[in-house]
Amino acid sequence: MSAPQVPLRARVELAHAAVQALADSLGIRVLHIKGPAADPTLRAGTSSGSDVDVIVDPQGVPGLLTALRDAGWTAITDFTTGSAFDHAANLYHRDWGLLDVHQTYPGLDRDPARTFSRLWEQHQSRELAHYPCPVPDRIGQALIVLLHAARSPHVQGQLHPDTGPAWFDLSAADRGAISRLADELGAQVALAAAIGRFDEVPVTGEGALWAWFAHGGSRLEEWQARLRAAPTWRARASILRRAFRVNEYYLAQRLGHDPSRAEVRREAVRRLGHAAKDAWHSLAGGARGAWARRRAPRRGPAQGGPP
């Protein structure tokens, strides 16, 4: 008898239920976000997602990760190797697929414990695979959808399609509630980036990173933006250390086998080479620009533009 394939929608919903059951058994508070956990009226597409995302009460993160590992989940990335925001650990389970455990959410990372409590205060329950799973209320979900959209590159200058149902199509009262929640949780800059108000996004600090997400750029520019967004020297030092660390899981995926020490070293050298190449292009581009500016005839602002 052949084992039939579990349809993706079923696997994802069952995975939400599996994570919730584990959290329930430990008394750990978890909020399910995105995919089937999200209010479908706040999303432009109908995709039910391909993985599970949960925000965990920061106090419960270590306990939940230990329990997940005991339950057969394997870590792919930890909080420091996952993304620019150190916000999520990625895990994989043979039966349930991929899981992102968020200790905070990009844009809502000023005070993770307060943010979680605030979202939990208004939480609702949504049945996933007929299992009750806590989710943020509609306003909290809309803010999370928008912050997720803010991390997606703008295609041909267009905002992410989810910004329609999660912002522009909502009532003024709902938009006001989302803005107030963003203010309360320190997410004003990220929200402004999500809805295209770049005049409200500072070019330094956190704003640089959101602008990089929106407009794209080289890996070097990403790391520069991450450094600018880091609030302390210690955080900057940590970013620099991690910039050249090789993620062995992704390397294994690319190679098709577990990498040897030599392969990890080669990858580290390759990353350094790429960074050097990016830096050279950046410097050369800057020098070419400066040279062109010196040779170009001086023009007033009204005469600007290509010759």
Place this chain on the structure above:
Amino acid sequence: MTAEHQAGPLAPDSPPATVRIAPAVAWVDIDPARDPGAPDTVVLARVPQGPPMVLSGSAAQIWRAVLTHELVRDVLAEVRDAVTDSPDDLDGLVLAFLGELQTAGLVVLTPCPSPA
């Protein structure tokens, strides 16, 4: 790991009176109308441990009947109505399958009360 279940050929001993979904069981009914190209199946699992089990055909029909009926005799009647060209021992097959689901921890069967 998955296992495809059709009602198995086990003989019932004393027919149970009621059936209900066991605690900590999650399931997704895949409706081909909502998931184009997907097979008509029910995927269920005990959570968090799993593994998921895929029910199709008459097994999926039995699960759906369990969702709407508490009395086993009503489950048997609904399946009888739904299955065309049913075998003579259909009730026995359904009861055997319910026994398998109980063994897997997915349903709870309670026996008929003993006569006073």
